[in-house]
Amino acid sequence: MKIFVMCQTIRRMVFNLRPSGLSMSLTMAVLACPEITLQNLDALLAAKKDPVAVKFFASWCGSCKDDLESMRGKSSDPHVILLSAFDDESAAVATLNHFGVDQACFNGDAIARKLGVRHLPRSFVSKDGHLVSGDLK
Amino acid sequence: MAVMPGIKASSCFFLLRSMFITAVITPLIISCGKPSAAERTSSNAVEHTGAWLTTNGSYELDLAWKSGPQTGMNNVARLTVILRGDATFPLQKITVTPWMTVHGHGSGNVQPVVENDDGGDATLDPAVGVYRVSNIFFVMSGPWDLKIELSNENENGTVTDSVTVPVEVPGA
Amino acid sequence: MTLFQIKCAAALISMSAIFFISDGNSYACASCGSGGDEPLVLFPAEALKIHGSISLTPQLESTGPDGSALQSAGPDRRITSTFAAGLAISPRSFLTVSESLVTNSRIASSEPGTRQSTVSQSGIGDPSVSGRYTLVMLQLSRPLMPQVQILAGYRPAMVRSIHDTSDANLLDVFGGGFDEIRIGTDLWLGMLAVKPGLAASVTESVATRHNGTLLKPGTLIRATFSLSGSVSAGDFGIVAQPVKLSAGVTADRRGQAAADHETVQDSEQSVNGAFVSVDFPAFESDSIKLTVARQGAFGMVKNAVASTNWTMAWARVLR
Numbered sequence: 001m002k003i004f005v006m007c008q009t010i011r012r013m014v015f016n017l018r019p020s021g022l023s024m025s026l027t028m029a030v031l032a033c034p035e036i037t038l039q040n041l042d043a044l045l046a047a048k049k050d051p052v053a054v055k056f057f058a059s060w061c062g063s064c065k066d067d068l069e070s071m072r073g074k075s076s077d078p079h080v081i082l083l084s085a086f087d088d089e090s091a092a093v094a095t096l097n098h099f100g101v102d103q104a105c106f107n108g109d110a111i112a113r114k115l116g117v118r119h120l121p122r123s124f125v126s127k128d129g130h131l132v133s134g135d136l137k
Numbered sequence: 138m139a140v141m142p143g144i145k146a147s148s149c150f151f152l153l154r155s156m157f158i159t160a161v162i163t164p165l166i167i168s169c170g171k172p173s174a175a176e177r178t179s180s181n182a183v184e185h186t187g188a189w190l191t192t193n194g195s196y197e198l199d200l201a202w203k204s205g206p207q208t209g210m211n212n213v214a215r216l217t218v219i220l221r222g223d224a225t226f227p228l229q230k231i232t233v234t235p236w237m238t239v240h241g242h243g244s245g246n247v248q249p250v251v252e253n254d255d256g257g258d259a260t261l262d263p264a265v266g267v268y269r270v271s272n273i274f275f276v277m278s279g280p281w282d283l284k285i286e287l288s289n290e291n292e293n294g295t296v297t298d299s300v301t302v303p304v305e306v307p308g309a
Numbered sequence: 310m311t312l313f314q315i316k317c318a319a320a321l322i323s324m325s326a327i328f329f330i331s332d333g334n335s336y337a338c339a340s341c342g343s344g345g346d347e348p349l350v351l352f353p354a355e356a357l358k359i360h361g362s363i364s365l366t367p368q369l370e371s372t373g374p375d376g377s378a379l380q381s382a383g384p385d386r387r388i389t390s391t392f393a394a395g396l397a398i399s400p401r402s403f404l405t406v407s408e409s410l411v412t413n414s415r416i417a418s419s420e421p422g423t424r425q426s427t428v429s430q431s432g433i434g435d436p437s438v439s440g441r442y443t444l445v446m447l448q449l450s451r452p453l454m455p456q457v458q459i460l461a462g463y464r465p466a467m468v469r470s471i472h473d474t475s476d477a478n479l480l481d482v483f484g485g486g487f488d489e490i491r492i493g494t495d496l497w498l499g500m501l502a503v504k505p506g507l508a509a510s511v512t513e514s515v516a517t518r519h520n521g522t523l524l525k526p527g528t529l530i531r532a533t534f535s536l537s538g539s540v541s542a543g544d545f546g547i548v549a550q551p552v553k554l555s556a557g558v559t560a561d562r563r564g565q566a567a568a569d570h571e572t573v574q575d576s577e578q579s580v581n582g583a584f585v586s587v588d589f590p591a592f593e594s595d596s597i598k599l600t601v602a603r604q605g606a607f608g609m610v611k612n613a614v615a616s617t618n619w620t621m622a623w624a625r626v627l628r
Binding site (some may be wrong): 058059060061062063064065068085086087091094097098099104112115117118120121 | 352353354355446447448449450499500501504539551589593594622626
């Protein structure tokens with residue numbers, strides 16, 4: 001019984017923690033991360049001028065935190081496309097909203113597999129209509 | 138009859154008769170009752186006492202190490218079996234099984250070999266059997282048990298009795 | 310199981326249940342737990358992975374019930390090569406199978422003035438199959454929520470053990486002699502910079518008749534606590550991926566054994582261990598892990614084997 005009460009107390013403490021400086025009344029900027037095929041991505045990249053950064057992330061990816069923090073509070077960058085990979089859509093959306101990221105987001109599972117993405121975070125840059133490994137300079 | 142001066146002939150005869158009775162009757166009296174296995178039959182019987190008594194009291198055992206005990210296979214012991222109760226020789230089977238209780242293992246498939254020991258120490262006492270136990274494999278040092286099982290045939294069939302002898306195998 | 314062991318298991322299960330959150334279908338870090346007890350761990354992007362490792366144990370030290378060192382007729386050195394494959398069953402679960410090749414060696418006694426010779430034998434070890442399922446996933450938005458996994462495994466006794474050896478140096482002993490079933494849980498705070506992990510498992514051995522005696526080893530409880538973190542290695546290899554460092558301690562406690570349904574006094578086993586490992590990616594799909602582990606690192610070793618293990622492991626993602 002004592003162990004149960006102690007664990008319930010710990011659970012309440014965990015759920016009540018808030019990242020410092022983040023208000024719970026934050027506007028939900030991202031509502032969904034719809035699926036996108038490689039062909040659609042190519043079309044999207046063609047519509048935007050080079051260079052465009054395609055960044056893969058996931059809600060479980062601790063190493064993605066720095067990238068997401070760097071996008072906090074900034075207005076949507078047309079040269080950045082966020083793709084969630086190997087992740088649940090609702091979890092990916094919740095993560096972006098948690099970090100206050102206002103950026104277009106797509107479900108990039110199929111694209112990640114085709115590009116051989118094994119580790120996250122992973123970035124590609126469009127060049128002459130193709131994706132190459134690397135970050136925006 | 139020439140006798141010692143001062144002693145009557147009738148007294149001498151009485152003395153001689155008493156001595157004869159004592160010399161003949163006394164051993165018969167002493168030999169009455171059930172003799173122990175070590176004392177029966179042979180005038181060459183030697184008193185044997187075993188350090189270990191089997192569970193049902195059929196045998197007393199003595200174990201003397203000729204080689205070892207030490208880690209490895211080169212352990213040889215002399216096993217002396219003394220009959221007690223209604224047990225008789227020859228025994229049908231003697232098995233010796235090493236067992237390291239605290240570690241829960243024995244010596245695998247390596248079985249000690251038990252054979253009659255006829256050399257040197259053979260006793261003429263038919264109530265005592267001497268055996269050579271070789272190929273005793275102590276896998277490691279530490280506290281071991283030797284489970285010794287003896288089987289014999291009687292009118293009721295095969296009867297088995299056993300005893301566990303602790304052995305401390307020293308380290309290097 | 311003793312009452313104490315039942316209470317420990319119940320506490321661990323209740324801890325896992327308290328943190329349980331059902332979130333429908335979701336890709337979780339379906340294996341990046343503390344991983345202390347698994348030779349092969351699958352990450353979410355990995356559907357099929359293979360693993361190979363070679364482990365050197367240069368010295369095996371047996372101990373008795375009072376912790377004293379025992380001289381053994383068995384091998385001085387053991388080399389274990391392990392091959393494993395992991396398959397993702399679902400976004401939250403995966404299975405692994407593993408098999409090992411064991412080489413036992415012993416320095417043969419030699420006459421003074423002559424060179425020492427070494428005798429050795431190699432053989433296949435007992436195979437094993439295990440699985441993990443993620444109950445609670447990691448989330449960036451909840452950094453203090455641990456990942457909770459449950460694990461289960463089975464290792465059948467299929468090869469020669471100490472109970473049926475015929476070798477004077479025990480060089481033909483490659484297995485344990487008893488079927489083993491294992492269940493456990495793994496908690497991992499994977500969102501922190503220094504990631505603590507706690508894994509606990511219970512292993513039950515199946516009673517088996519050896520040389521006419523029905524033997525059953527006691528229940529084994531193993532606890533592993535680890536800390537891990539990543540350090541940036543710059544352009545390490547072909548891809549710039551962080552290097553993962555892990556260190557931890559283990560505690561093994563086994564209850565009393567039973568022989569022919571009778572408890573064997575003073576047969577409990579206990580050994581504490583410590584380990585350090587470095588895990589770094591070599592190529593996009595490959596990784597290499599170096600581990601040093603010491604069984605008997607601290608505290609008394611009772612009725613167990615103390616040893617130091619040096620392991621190099623390689624893993625490749627196939628799909």
